[in-house]
Amino acid sequence: MKEQILKTVHERPLTPSLNIRGGEIKHKIYFSINGEGYGHSSRALAIAKQLHPEEVLLGSYGYSLKRLESTGLPTIEITPEVSFVGKDGSFDIGLTILKNSSWPVAINQIINEERKIIQNYGITCVVSDSRTAPIFAASKLGLPCILLTNQTTFAPFFDVEINDLEDSLIEKSFKDWLRTGTKAVLTNAAEPFVLKVVQDWLKAADEIFIPELPPPNSICLPLLCNENFVKKKQRFIGPLLPWSWKSIVQNHDKNFLPPEYHGFKKKIVCTLGGHRYRKPLFDTVLLLAKIMPDVLFIILSDFKSDLNLPNLYKVGFVNNPAEFYLNADLVITQAGHSTAMELITLGLPMLVIPDCGQVEQESNARRLCELGIASRLSYKDLKTDTMYSMVQYMLNEPSFLNHVNNLSKLAKNYMAEKEAVRIIRDYSTRIQAY
Incomplete structure (x- = not known):
């Protein structure tokens, strides 16, 4: 009897038996994507x-959803979390807070919407690009959730509103000052609540992907939280590009442009999108083309003009501007993060004109200049002669190209997409392994 007991104990596993399902593991990854701008959907x-x-299941809204649908991948329409408000090209946090005054109620409804999507589709891992609701929903369900973002602190947005109030004491009429002051007071009152939500959001995420080069070469460095509870979750995975740079470079056709433009030795690409408040920049570039006939200007924008010049190629909006970038010596653009990472990877200097009052773009613009790969021009200083001087300097100053080529070499060492997939699948496997 004693021998039988000992034999039974010996044969029993030292740890509980795991029902490893192996081939039965099925990943279902839900990407809940901020629909503001193209950068979120690109990465x-x-x-x-x-x-x-x-x-895969891709969730977004607006024109980002249409872009996702065009890929043929499974998609679902989701509710925007915040309605952003701007005036004269400037993001206005005060007006945004006023317009979203019912947000505490609305966000709970959106969290429930996300929870139902996760449950109905059998999601095994959630990836949120700059959205709070899917992180909270996944956390409540005990599922792995990964945040994809280039910003983990939002305090600078509130600083801008206070600075606007200080400026208005001198520059604005009493009526405008009163309006600005009212917004500043409301913004100041909302700040603790907003920052608390952000803190809870970051705590709920299992991991944070930063689609960037690591410090000290990070563009988004000033917009990253300095708290250890956030820093320990952050992973700098490298640039996430909507195309393979190897494929783009290897298949690049030097005669990609129409024949009439082949003779130009210097080429500038200007990418603007179609936001109406960027029209002054579009008009300035057209005037610049007039006084720089030896330089080809390639305009990627929905803006229209009757002006026709031999050195002006108006392309319109394109989904993939990489081929045009490869034909450029300089790119004039806003300081959007995703565009900056694309241009860094391809090794192209930039003249950046950040949208007025857009804190993230203005921060990115400063960092790009600090890294020696860009010059910055504000809308306040947007004059043809000023832009002419800056463009001439950048086309003839080799330091910009040298600096961006150094960063390009670093960026090309990363395989961000594959690293991201490896980690996502690992999280997905953990909850299915037994």
């Missing part, structure tokens, strides 16, 4: 395209 798609279509 989410960079990861999603590395997965099998059956493993």
Whole structure:
């Protein structure tokens, strides 16, 4: 009897038996994507395209949703979390807070919406690009959730509103000052609540992907939280690009442009999108083309003009501007993070004109200049002669190209999409392993 007991104990595993399902593990990754701008959908798609279509569900809204639908991957429409408000090209946090005064109630409804999506589709890992609701929903369900963002602190947004109030004491009428002051008071009152939500959001995420080069070469460095509870979760995975730089470079056709433009030795690409408040920049570039006939200006924008010049190529909006970038010596653009990472990877200097009052773009612009790969021009200083001087200097100063080529070499060492997929699948596997 004693021998039988000992034999039974000996044969029993030292740890509980795991029902490893192996081949039965099925990944279902849900990407909940901020629909403001193209950058969020670009970097989410960079990861999603590395997965099998059956493993993917893409959620967004507006024109970003249409872009996602065009890929043929499974999509679902979701509710925007915040309605952003701007005036004369400037993001206005005060007006945004006023317009979203019912946000505490609305966000709970959106969290429930996200929770139902996660449950109905059998999601095994959630990737949120700059959205709070999917992180809270996944956390409540005990599912792995990864935040994809280039910003983990939002205090600078509130600093701008107070600075506007100080400026208005001198520059604005009493009526405008009163309006600005009222918004500043409301913004100041909302700040603790907003920052508390952000803190809870960051705590709920299992991991934070920063689609960037690591410090000290990070563009978004001033916009990253300095708290250890956030820093320990952050992973600098490198640039997430909507295309393979190797494929783009290897297949690049030097005669990509129409024949009539082949003779130009210097080429400038100007990418503007179609926001109406960027029209002054569009008009200034047209005037610049008039006084620089030896330089080809390639305009990627929805803006229209009757002006026709031999050195002006108006392309319109394009989904993939990489081929145009490769034909450029300089790119005139806003200081959007995703565009900056694309241009750094391709090794192109930039003249950046950040949207007025857009804190993230203005921070990015400063960092790009600090790294020696860009010059910055504000809308207040947007004059043809000023831009002419800056463009001439950048086209003839080799230091910009040298600095950006150094960063380009670093960026090309990363395989951000594959690293992201490896981590996502690992999280997804953990909850299915037994």
